[in-house]
Amino acid sequence: MENLFEKWKTRLPKYREVYKELFDLFSQKYGAEGEKKTDRGKHFSTHYELYIFAFFLGLYKNEFSPIQDGEKKTDFSQTIQYWGNKTSLIRKNFSGIQENIFTALIAKTEIDLVALEKGDLDEDEIVKQLIRSMESYTNGGLSIIKEKYEDSPNYFLQPTCFLNLILESSPS
Amino acid sequence: MIIKKIQIENFLCYYNEKSFHFEDGLNIILGENNEGKTKFFEAIEWLFNGTNTQLENLVSSKKFKEITFEESFKVSVSMVVENTNGEYKISRSFLVNKTKNNDIETRGLNFEGQETDLATGRRIPINGQELLNAIFPFQIREYSMFKGETELNIFENEEALPNLINLFSDAKPYQKYTDKSRFLRERAHQAVKESTEANQKNQRAYNILESEIFDLEREKERLNIFLSSTEDQKSKLEKNIKEAEKFVDNAEALSTINELIKKIEEKITYLNSKIDDNYTTSLFDEYWILQNFEPIHKEFVAKISEHSKRRRELQSQFDQQIGIRKGEEKAKAELINNIIPLPIGTPSKAHMEEMLHDEICKVCNREAKVGSEAYSYMMQRLTEYLETQKINDSELDTKETLFKFDYTNRLENLSISHEDNLKNIRLIETKIKDLFEFNDKKKKEIESLKEELEKQIKERERILGNSKIANEDKLLSIFKNYTSWQEDLKDLNKDFYDLEAKQKEILKKIESKKEDINKIDENSAVAHLLKTREILNDIENIFTDTKEKKFDEFITKLENKSNKYFGQINVEAFTGEIKFSKKRIGSDKVKIEISLYESGGRYFVPGTAVRTSLNISILLAISELANEENNETYPMIFDAPTSSFGETKTGNFLNLIYKTSNQKIILLKDFVATNKDNNTLFIKSEFNSINRKKAFWVKLERPFDDKDLSTMNTEVITL
Amino acid sequence: MAKKDELLKSFLTHDLLVSKYKIQKEELPNTLSDGLNSDKPIIKAIALIIESLEKSPPVTDKELRTSVLLFLNTAI
Numbered sequence: 001m002e003n004l005f006e007k008w009k010t011r012l013p014k015y016r017e018v019y020k021e022l023f024d025l026f027s028q029k030y031g032a033e034g035e036k037k038t039d040r041g042k043h044f045s046t047h048y049e050l051y052i053f054a055f056f057l058g059l060y061k062n063e064f065s066p067i068q069d070g071e072k073k074t075d076f077s078q079t080i081q082y083w084g085n086k087t088s089l090i091r092k093n094f095s096g097i098q099e100n101i102f103t104a105l106i107a108k109t110e111i112d113l114v115a116l117e118k119g120d121l122d123e124d125e126i127v128k129q130l131i132r133s134m135e136s137y138t139n140g141g142l143s144i145i146k147e148k149y150e151d152s153p154n155y156f157l158q159p160t161c162f163l164n165l166i167l168e169s170s171p172s
Numbered sequence: 173m174i175i176k177k178i179q180i181e182n183f184l185c186y187y188n189e190k191s192f193h194f195e196d197g198l199n200i201i202l203g204e205n206n207e208g209k210t211k212f213f214e215a216i217e218w219l220f221n222g223t224n225t226q227l228e229n230l231v232s233s234k235k236f237k238e239i240t241f242e243e244s245f246k247v248s249v250s251m252v253v254e255n256t257n258g259e260y261k262i263s264r265s266f267l268v269n270k271t272k273n274n275d276i277e278t279r280g281l282n283f284e285g286q287e288t289d290l291a292t293g294r295r296i297p298i299n300g301q302e303l304l305n306a307i308f309p310f311q312i313r314e315y316s317m318f319k320g321e322t323e324l325n326i327f328e329n330e331e332a333l334p335n336l337i338n339l340f341s342d343a344k345p346y347q348k349y350t351d352k353s354r355f356l357r358e359r360a361h362q363a364v365k366e367s368t369e370a371n372q373k374n375q376r377a378y379n380i381l382e383s384e385i386f387d388l389e390r391e392k393e394r395l396n397i398f399l400s401s402t403e404d405q406k407s408k409l410e411k412n413i414k415e416a417e418k419f420v421d422n423a424e425a426l427s428t429i430n431e432l433i434k435k436i437e438e439k440i441t442y443l444n445s446k447i448d449d450n451y452t453t454s455l456f457d458e459y460w461i462l463q464n465f466e467p468i469h470k471e472f473v474a475k476i477s478e479h480s481k482r483r484r485e486l487q488s489q490f491d492q493q494i495g496i497r498k499g500e501e502k503a504k505a506e507l508i509n510n511i512i513p514l515p516i517g518t519p520s521k522a523h524m525e526e527m528l529h530d531e532i533c534k535v536c537n538r539e540a541k542v543g544s545e546a547y548s549y550m551m552q553r554l555t556e557y558l559e560t561q562k563i564n565d566s567e568l569d570t571k572e573t574l575f576k577f578d579y580t581n582r583l584e585n586l587s588i589s590h591e592d593n594l595k596n597i598r599l600i601e602t603k604i605k606d607l608f609e610f611n612d613k614k615k616k617e618i619e620s621l622k623e624e625l626e627k628q629i630k631e632r633e634r635i636l637g638n639s640k641i642a643n644e645d646k647l648l649s650i651f652k653n654y655t656s657w658q659e660d661l662k663d664l665n666k667d668f669y670d671l672e673a674k675q676k677e678i679l680k681k682i683e684s685k686k687e688d689i690n691k692i693d694e695n696s697a698v699a700h701l702l703k704t705r706e707i708l709n710d711i712e713n714i715f716t717d718t719k720e721k722k723f724d725e726f727i728t729k730l731e732n733k734s735n736k737y738f739g740q741i742n743v744e745a746f747t748g749e750i751k752f753s754k755k756r757i758g759s760d761k762v763k764i765e766i767s768l769y770e771s772g773g774r775y776f777v778p779g780t781a782v783r784t785s786l787n788i789s790i791l792l793a794i795s796e797l798a799n800e801e802n803n804e805t806y807p808m809i810f811d812a813p814t815s816s817f818g819e820t821k822t823g824n825f826l827n828l829i830y831k832t833s834n835q836k837i838i839l840l841k842d843f844v845a846t847n848k849d850n851n852t853l854f855i856k857s858e859f860n861s862i863n864r865k866k867a868f869w870v871k872l873e874r875p876f877d878d879k880d881l882s883t884m885n886t887e888v889i890t891l
Numbered sequence: 892m893a894k895k896d897e898l899l900k901s902f903l904t905h906d907l908l909v910s911k912y913k914i915q916k917e918e919l920p921n922t923l924s925d926g927l928n929s930d931k932p933i934i935k936a937i938a939l940i941i942e943s944l945e946k947s948p949p950v951t952d953k954e955l956r957t958s959v960l961l962f963l964n965t966a967i
Contacts, residue, residue: 052456
C-alpha cells in the first residue's frame with residue numbers, strides 16, 4: 001500500500017513574503033512558550049501554528065486564493081511532519097492535525113487518483129497539487145487576517161480573537 | 173471672696189482704662205479670637221504673678237504711639253475684691269515713657285495693696301504680696317484659674333487631688349490635731365523613757381531594744397522610699413498602658429484585619445491561577461480548530477468512497493475484458509483446423525439454449541440429439557461461454573494489471589479512523605462553552621472577593637484613621653510595646669507585693685520590740701507616767717484616725733458631688749461614674765486616682781470632651797464642698813474651657829454652671845458671629861437665653877490692622 | 892462654738908472609746924463644755940486639747956502640753 005500522506009508531510013509549504021510581517025507580529029520564530037510567549041506579546045508560539053490557523057480559516061471561509069506565479073514566497077524551517085510534535089509541561093502533542101489538513105486537501109483538491117494509481121501520474125505531481133492547494137487556502141486565510149488587522153487592529157488585543165475568528169466561520 | 177472689679181489700663185490691647193464690673197455667680201465674657209479674651213486672662217495672671225522683665229512687651233502700642241518724647245503714661249492691672257472681712261484692692265503697675273529714639277522705657281514697677289474700711293471708707297495701704305496671699309492664697313489660685321481646655325487636666329497629677337482635699341476639706345483642721353497629739357505623745361514617751369533609764373538595771377536591755385527599733389525604723393523608711401518609687405513606676409506604666417489601650421484595641425483589630433486581607437489576597441491569586449485562558453493554544457492542543465471540520469470530513473469521505481467505487485468499477489471492467497479475451501483464446505484452440513472461432517457469445521446464449529432444447533442445430537439444420545457429438549459440442553460451447561462470464565482472478569495474467577498502485581487503502585483507513593473521531597469533534601463546541609463558563613465563574617468569584625477585599629481595606633483605613641496614630645507601623649509597634657509593658661507591670665507588681673510584705677514584717681517586728689520595751693517600762697517606770705503616755709497614745713490614734721475618716725468622708729462626698737455635676741454637665745451623654753480611689757504609699761504619702769467606669773463596671777478612657785466635663789465637675793464639686801466646710805469661697809476663672817464642646821453643648825453647660833454657687837468668670841468665643849453682608853461681628857440671639865449674672869463682649873475697635881499693633885484697642889461692652 | 896462641738900463629737904465616734912474605755916454612746920457629750928466637764932479622763936483630755944487649739948491666737952506647744960499634763964496628773 002502506498003501512502004500519499006507520508007509523502008506529503010515531508011514538504012515545506014510556503015507563504016507570500018508580503019505576509020511576513022503578520023508572522024513576525026503574531027508568532028515567534030523558533031518558538032516561544034508560556035511566559036516567554038506572553039512576555040513577547042505573541043498569540044502563537046511558532047510560525048507554523050499561525051500557518052495552520054490561516055489554512056483552516058481560508059478552508060472554512062472558502063477563501064481559495066492561489067499564489068500568483070512570480071510572487072515572492074518564503075517559508076519557515078519546519079516541514080509538516082514536525083508540526084505539533086513537541087510535548088512539554090504546558091503544551092500537548094497535536095500532530096494529529098496534520099491528518100486533518102491532509103484529508104481536507106484531498107477532499108478539496110481536483111486530483112486524478114485513478115491516474116495516480118494506474119501509474120500515469122507521478123506521486124510527486126499529486127503532492128505538488130496538494131501543497132499548492134494548501135498554500136492557496138492559507139493565502140486566503142492570511143489575507144482575511146491582514147484585512148482584519150488593518151481594519152481594526154485593536155481586535156487582536158483580546159486573548160480570544162483567533163478563537164473567535166475560527167468559531168465564527170462555518171464552511172460554505 | 174468675690175471679684176468686684178477688674179481694671180486694665182494700657183496693658184497689651186487694652187488702650188487707656190477699661191473696666192469690668194463683676195457680680196457673684198456666673199459672669200461671661202464673649203470675644204472673637206485674638207480680640208482681647210486671652211489678654212484679659214493674662215492681665216490677671218500678671219497681676220497675681222507679675223514679671224519684672226520684658227515689661228516693654230506688655231505696653232499698649234496704641235498708647236505708646238500717641239505720646240511724644242517727655243510724655244509718660246501708666247500701665248496697670250488692678251482688682252477690687254470683697255470678702256467677709258472687707259473690701260480690698262490690689263494693683264500692679266509701672267510707668268512708661270518714650271526716649272529720643274522712640275524706644276520704650278519703663279520704670280516705677282509697683283505692686284501695692286489697699287484695704288477699704290467699709291465703715292469709714294478710708295483706704296489703708298497694705299503690703300501687696302501679703303494681701304494677695306491672704307485674700308487669694310497661692311494653693312487655691314492654682315486650682316481656680318485655667319487657661320484653655322487642656323489646662324483643666326490637673327488631675328493627671330495624682331497628688332493634685334490630695335493637696336486640694338487637704339486645702340479645702342474638713343480634714344484640714346484635723347491636721348493640727350494630729351500634729352499636736354503626736355507631739356504630746358512623743359513627749360510623754362520621752363518622759364517614760366527617762367524615768368526608766370533612771371533604773372539602771374533595765375538600761376542595757378532598754379538600749380538594745382531601742383537601737384534595734386531604731387534600725388528597724390530606718391529599714392522601714394528605706395522600704396517606704398522603695399515602695400514609693402515602685403509605686404511611681406507602676407503608675408507611669410499603668411498610665412502608658414491605659415493610653416496604649418486606647419490604641420491597642422485598634423492595633424489588635426488591625427492585626428486581625430491584616431490576616432484577613434492576606435487570606436483574601438491569597439485566594440484571589442489561587443483563583444487567578446485556575447483560570448484557563450490559553451484560548452489560542454487550545455485551538456491546537458485541544459483541536460478546537462476542528463470545530464467546523466465535520467463538513468470537510470464528509471467531503472473527504474464522500475470523495476474517497478466515490479474513488480474507491482470507481483476504482484473497483486474500473487478494475488472489474490478491466491477484469492471482464494481480460495476474461496473475455498481469455499475465453500476467446502480457449503475457444504479458438506478447440507476448432508478444427510485452428511480456424512478462428514466465432515467470437516464467444518455468437519450464436520448468443522439464448523440461441524444456443526434454444527438449439528440445445530430443440531436438439532437441432534438451427535444453423536445447418538441437422539439433428540443434434542442428446543448424447544450425440546453435435547449436441548456435446550454445442551453444450552461445451554455454451555458452458556465455455558458461461559465460464560468467461562465469471563471473472564477468475566487466478567487466471568488473470570499478472571503481467572497485465574490496471575492499477576499499479578493502491579493509495580486507496582490508506583485513504584480509506586484515514587476515512588474510517590477520522591469517522592470515529594467525529595464524535596470528539598462534535599464535543600468541541602460544548603467543551604469550549606464549558607470552559608468559558610468555568611472561567612466566568614472564577615472571574616465572578618474573584619470579583620466578589622475583590623469587593624470583600626476593598627471593604628476590609630476600607631475598614632483597615634477606618635481603624636487607622638480612628639486611632640490617633642494613623643501610621644500603621646507606629647500602631648503595630650505600640651501593640652508590641654503594650655505587650656512588653658504588661659510584662660513589666662507584672663514584674664513590678666510582684667516587686668511591690670514583695671516590698672509590701674517586707675514592710676509588714678518590719679512593722680510587726682517594730683511592734684513586738686515596742687511591746688518588749690513597754691514591758692520593761694511597765695516594770696520600772698512610774699505608773700502614772702505610763703498611764704499618761706497611754707492616754708496620749710490613744711488620743712493620737714483617735715485624732716489620726718478621725719482625720720483619716722474625715723478625709724475619706726470628704727472623698728466620698730466629693731465623689732458623689734462630682735458625679736452629680738458630671739451627670740448634669742456631661743455633654744457627651746456618657747452614662748457612667750467617676751470613682752476616686754485612695755492609695756496610701758508609705759506612711760504619709762497619699763495618692764488619689766480618678767477613674768471613669770461605664771455602667772457595666774468597665775474601665776473607660778475618656779475622650780477630650782468627657783475629660784473636660786469630668787475635670788470641671790470635680791473642680792465645681794471641690795469648690796462647693798470647700799464652701800460648705802470653710803465658709804469662704806473663691807472665684808474660678810476659665811478661659812475657653814469648652815472649646816471642644818460646640819455652641820449648643822456650651823450653652824447647656826453654661827446654664828448648668830449658672831446654678832452652682834461661687835463666682836465664675838468664663839471667657840468664650842462661642843455666640844459671636846460675623847454678618848456676611850457687612851462683615852461686622854454680632855452676638856447671636858441664642859445668647860439671650862443663656863442664664864448669667866453678667867455678660868461682656870470684648871472686641872477690637874474697627875477698623876484695625878492685624879499687622880499693626882498700634883491700631884489695636886479692645887473695647888469692653890457690657891451686655 | 893459649733894465648730895468645737897463638732898470637732899469633739901467627731902473624735903468621740905472613734906471605736907476606742909467603746910472598745911477600750913467602755914464608754915457607751917449615750918454617755919458621750921454633745922458640746923465642748925459638756926466634754927470639759929466629763930468625768931472620763933480621755934474625754935476631758937480631748938476636750939481640753941480642742942479648747943486650746945481652737946483659741947485665737949493659738950497656744951504654744953508648751954502651753955498645750957502643760958495644760959493637758961496638768962489635767963492628766965489629777966485625773967489618773
